[in-house]
Amino acid sequence: MKGNVIKYDRDNIDTDVIIPGQYLKVHDYAELATHAMEGLDPDFHSKVKEGDFILSGKNFGCGSSREHAPIALSHSGIKAVLALSFARIFYRNAVDGAFLLPIEIEQDAYDGISEGDEISIDVSTNEIKNITKNQTYKMKPFSEIIGKIIAAGGLFKYKPDQD
């Protein structure tokens, strides 16, 4: 997986800014995408490209359980969010609904990767390569259950009985 990074250099990006509450009544995924990140970055929709990644700090996706948040990002073209840590409901919504990959990173990747850098992510080796800067970082591996749900393509395709 390869793409460019949109970096939000802050902690606690909450679901109220990822997709403001007034759009909770909207269930059209394409329309939700047009309002992604509106509470923080009104230019997001015009700058985001298919295959981009978001990079941010601690506790990404805190706040409400709205699945609109990973949906709006995923339908904007975001394939993965890299963050120092994630809030729990955003994390499991992203995985169980197979919307995007939540990648937990360490401080070196957070400091090393800048806005616009091209990076590649290999979840089989837990490696993130910064192609622009020729650096390599480790991502935190997925837990066993998360790895299996991601490999299956979401919770509905995962068969716990076959473990």
Added chain:
Amino acid sequence: MNIVEKILARGAGKSSVSPDDVVFAKVDKVMMHDVSGPGVIKVFDKLKKQGISVDKLWDPTKVWVAEDHFVPSAEKVSAENIVKLSNFTKNYGIEKHFKYGMGQYGICHTISHEEAMVMPGDVYVGGDSHTNTTGALGAFACGLGHTDIAYVLLNGQIWFKVPETFYFKLNGKLPDHVMAKDLILKIIGEIGTDGGAYQTMQFGGTGIDEMSVESRLTLCNMTTEAGAKNGIVEPDQKVVDYLTQRGATNINLIKGDADAEYSKVFEFEGSEMEPTVAKPFSPENTCVVREAPSVELDKSYIGSCTGAKYEDLEAAAKILKGRKVKIRTEVLPAAISIYQRAMENGLLKIFLDAGVTVGPPTCGACCGAHMGVLAKDEICISTTNRNFPGRMGHVESQTYLASPLVAAASAVTGKITDPRDLQ
């Protein structure tokens, strides 16, 4: 095992579980509302296209539905969502659908306790992050997204990583004028908005024993703002009485073992607690009211699952009785049953005499949906649960989170006011 481990072990059909175990637990009750419900319907549509059967729910008697976020319908999109939700519950045979304009209805978490929908020991999941609220009844109560709720509706179970438990011990009663809201804001201020992430926050100690069920609901409600998977209080006779008054029978008083383990213990002295607010733009940005900035408020909002239970309205009425509000003030009881008691006991008259606008039960402006949202630069004091940028309206509006006593005292003065300082 502690109480959460016991509940999850029973749900998973195991003799014991430990933190970090991954289990598939059977669910006893599941809830969705007019935002998560249409989201679930959308997931069902996707599954149909993938050839997965959505013809029957696992058990429609264990499902209940609330209308709360955009009701009474704010505009035509939300009106259509309500119709979609009604068609869904009719088609799948879900009888417990609390519809506005048809007797009891209200905010989902308020209905969970007002209608005794959840029992101690239950594994209860809801399509809303504040599902944590109902842990105050002694249930494992946890919020999930649309895909997970759809999975539960079809399969009756869901995966959980067994959480570690942080134990918050309150020694002694809270003083007069200090409410459970002040305590939970104080806790979030200390541990931060990710201080309880992925964990259980359990409350106990003599101060919690003394506390009403409704105050415990306030504590568990805002464990969400510390990132917790769930909040819980071990059920006692107060919970039994509360649920019995609401028609429940066969209540199981589940408790943790004497040698239950907690990964961290935090202690608070009740007598040291003070009225507290969370300043913009985070619930962790707290200070005691007497040290709050001297800002000119535009509005006081007394509503939501966090701050419009009967006890919350009673507290606000105690302050507003015989006084007039100086700024726009709204009171929105969180359920019709609460509205009715507020009417019968004279609270509505106190509010109206004070100049307050009394609205219907709705999540309304708490989540910036409708009915009293904030304009650019407006500053609000609110009994709700979040104050992130844009939470209650314009991204450049500001919200201070407070107890109903503080919100009412501030409505009278137009400044953030400690109820003990009110003339």
